[in-house]
Amino acid sequence: MRITRKTVAGTAAAVGTTLVLAACSSTASPEASGSPDADGDAAALESVKMCVLVADVTSSEALSFRDYYTQYVASEFPVEFVYSDELADAEAEKTAMEGFIANNCEAVISFASADRPTQLDMAEDAGIYYAVATGALSEEEYETFKDYEYYVGAIGPDVMTEYQAGYDMAQYFIGEGDTSFGIFGGGIPYYLEMHIYRAAGMLAALAEDPTTSYGGATEMGDILGKIYADGTINIGDFESDVYELTGYLETWDFDAAWQASMADMVGASPDAILAVGTGNAILGSAVDGTGIQIGDIDAYTEDNLAAMENGTLGYLAGKFTSINGPIFAATYSAVVGEPYRTEDGSAFALSQGYWTATSAEEFQEIIDADNVETPVYDADTLTPFIAQGATFDEFADFVSKYTFADLAG
Amino acid sequence: MHDLNPTDVSKETDVPVDTRNDATAKAADKAESTAKAEAKAASKARRSKLFADLAPLIGLAVLAIAFVVVGTSSGTNMSYALETLINQSVIIVIIATGAIFIFAMGSFDISLGASTLVAAMVAGLVHNATGSLWLMLGAAVLTAVVTSLISATLAAVFNLPVFVTTVAMLSVLGAVASALVQTTGGAQIRVDRSFAREYDTLTVKLIVAAVFIALCVFLFNYTRLGRVEKLIGGNPITAKLTGVSMKLTAIAAFGIAGLGVGLGAFLTVLRTPTLTVTSASDIGMNILVAMVFGGMVISGGPRSRIYAAIIGGISMALLNQTMAIMLQGMAGGAGIAQMVRAVLFLAVVWLAASGFRTKVLPR
Known part of the structure; x- marks a missing residue:
């Protein structure tokens, strides 16, 4: 078929017309479905x-x-x-x-x-x-x-809740007897406050050991100050006779350098990787079968359930x-x-x-109790x-x- | 073309008169039909050119009608939507208008978005340090012009295609933006929002846009610079043979484009006083799309029009607004909007290009 200006103009017009028609059907005012209220009365709520x-x-x-x-x-x-x-x-x-x-x-x-x-x-x-x-x-x-x-x-x-979430996660893995860790810092270089506080909580939990500090800091305020000053976490500044920070990864660049950093962190075979967020989504497939467990702060989703069932995800503090x-x-x-x-x-x-799960059974119990159909x-x-x-x-x-x-x- | 003279024919062929008359008549018929065909072709070429020239305006009118129809039928606050339309298009229009000086030469600057970001960040930092509106404006313009001139100068000194140097500048400017953000000890450069709100008004935007566009129209349409740029875009060898300084013209073009970027960056700071490394990330692409929507020929040359950026920028804003109204609340609406924009983009390019397919040199 020969494509002429008329053809093109016609096609463009058809696209426009279709969308106008679609708009007419999609911009209808919402129905006031009006569910019963707590007293059983039909809702008189306005749309x-x-x-x-x-x-x-x-x-x-x-x-x-x-x-x-x-x-x-x-x-x-x-x-x-x-x-x-x-x-x-x-x-x-x-x-x-x-x-x-x-x-x-x-x-x-x-x-x-x-x-x-x-x-x-x-x-x-x-x-x-x-x-x-x-x-x-x-x-x-x-x-x-x-x-x-x-x-x-x-x-x-709030920020203290975020700090506590990171602290509790690290404490869980310490309680499991783990001593070597990788950290996924997510948005720390973008100064994402919640990620900085979560990471500070993790480091503070490790620093409860008397031989452990992060750049000399052992308290929340000092650790936060160092992260804010550096805009990252430097594993070279971590000192401990008990624990080891074997790797650190941040951002979601997915470029060659980022992939190499991830491979280094996983290749160091830590006992666990503590993630400030999106840990399973980012690292799940990379650690699958390695025996490394991920601690994550995310949400109760089917993907995370599957990861906890196969042992990749060891700890989840999640939004329901x-x-x-x-x-x-x-x-x-x-x-x-x-x-x-x-x-x-x-x-x-x-x-x-957050709600916390450390086993597939706990996870299942949570999503059975709270899901889109029965929240x-x-x-x-x-x-x-x-x-x-x-x-x-x-x-x-x-x-x-x-x-x-x-x-x- | 064959000009046949009946007298010449009779002399050369030495045939009976009635045969000569027959041949003469045939030749005359042939000449007439050839002339008609040529006139028809010329007429078709004129219509094609006229259609290509008017297509962006027709598109703008159609989009404006669609915006009004869709907006009013869906109960949109049209006065606010109109204000939004100007707010969303003015920065693109300003930067794209300046960039036409580059594109008219057949060159291409891929670093316009990154230049805008760096200029906006420097302007923000200057304002935070001084509290002065005028110093902020000056910093934005100076940074953008210097950045732009670096690209042009590198191209001139090393005799590289301008596009290549702007690719390098894109990378460098990205790193500069990251470094500038880090000077704040945070992920953002924040300008006092009450200051920004005071000057983020339609009046300020329209004054800046009107002054800059008037300057560009004058330079492009009424000075040697504009003519020379179109000549370079049309045929760089001819331009060179006529004594045009390619390097000086390129530097002038980039200087004007830099001025546009600087003004755009100034308005960007006022509009979004929180700047991150991702700010202005889509400006480069939006400028290109706006120019094409406005009928700008990507290869530059004599058909370059300074008003393409204005028509295209407003058309794009109208399209985006209309699509947003139509697709709000629709699952996958963003994807549909992108596809429609892509279809219309291709259609516009096709319509614009089809008008140029003549064997006649462009005038």
Whole structure:
């Protein structure tokens, strides 16, 4: 067939027409499914359009969080979730926020942290509610923004929770009798706060041995200071008569140099590799069959279950699938006119930690208890906190009871 | 072309008159049909050229209509969307307009995004050190112009294709950006957001864009520089034989492009005062796409148009906005949007290129 200008123009027009038609069907207003509330009454809740900023759209953790919102929550409450594309930097976040505001989003739940101050300013200017999920503002940021009318608050691990997660992981492997370790530092060179705190917790646990220090540091503050100063972890600075740091890997470059570093770390055959995050996804296949176990801080996903079943993953501190239920409840309540504010009228900053599994049985128990179909934060659990007149203290108490025993025990 | 004279024919062939008349008539018919064919071909070429010239404008109009139709039917806040459209396109338009001086010569600069990032980072650091808007602007422009001139000078000194030196600069600038970030002891260079918000206004953006675009239009359309660049892009050998200094012209082109990058970097800092090593990472590609959408010929030459960046930048923003509205909430929406952009990109290139397939030299 001869391709002429008419052919090309026609094809382009057809593409455009198809998309316009698709748009007409895809931009229909959300159905107010109106699930029964806690008292069994049909929900009189109004329909809300919530937009979600995400920096990650491919990891199993991100997908499970998304499924919980779009498949479970959206079917139980009159809410439409609109997700952003994967946001790589502050400019992408700003562009996505502009799109959300233009398209009449009533609230934004943010999983993207490249430039939270700009997100908060934009939401405040536009008069739409803004909440931070599975994270927290820094103390300085919180002081700046806590009085913003449209800032709902944050629920997620604070930095001390992150530190403790790293510490507990290292302690677990020490308790298992392991003495040689590799560390995967993830976003440390990008000064990703949670990764720095987790790594500091790991090093602090090892430094409890009297002969062990990291660059002379044995306490949390000193270790953190050294990591921040170096922007990395130097295994040459690790000194110990008991433990050995056999390798260190960071970032997600996947280039030849990165692959060589990974091969070196695995080739050194440590007893365990302590990962600040995405450990199994990054290193799982490399350590498979080597007898090296990975300690990871990630999420309860099928991939991680399989790794724990085959012995690759020895320890997981993970976010559970429905962990973002309470922040949805708070955001929805704010939109319909019942925001939770602290005693002094500020936005809230509530901490939640991880669930821990060290065996496939524990892992299975956790995902049986919490999954997209039957989440621990189900409609019955959330409804009393969605515009039902609950106080902030009641909500804070609800959020604080996040352990497996509290929610599924 | 064959010009047949009936008198000459009769002299050469010495045939009966009626036969001569017959031959003359045939020759006349042939000449007439040839002339008609040529006129038809010329007319077709004119139509093709006109179509190619107008295609970007038609595309812009179609996208604008689609944006309004889709936006209003879906209840989009159109005034905010329009403001967003300008916000998202103005930086690309400015940088792309300057870059046309490079592309018109048939050259290619792959390091524009990295140059923007480094200039923005230097500007941010200067502002953090001095608190001055004007010093920040000066730092952005100076850094970008120097960076751009380094590429051009290296190409001139070592007699390398400009593209090669910009590839090297891309790598160097990436390393410089990492080093600049590390000077802060963190992963970001943050400029005071209240300062940025004060100047991140449509008025500032439109003034910067208008002044720079006016300068570029003047230089490109009304000075020797613009003509010489198009000549180099069309036929560098001819340009050289006519005494054009290729090196000086390239340096001038890169200087103007650097000015555009500097202004773009200045606006980038105001728009996103948090700069990381990934900031502005897609600017290089967006500039290229914008120019093509605007009808710029990638090979440069006499068909280069300074307004291609404006039309293309706005077209791209319109397309992105329309797609975002249409595909919001749709699973795989981002992928669909990318595919549509790719299809339209190829269509535009095809339409633009098809208008140039004539045997007549471009005018």
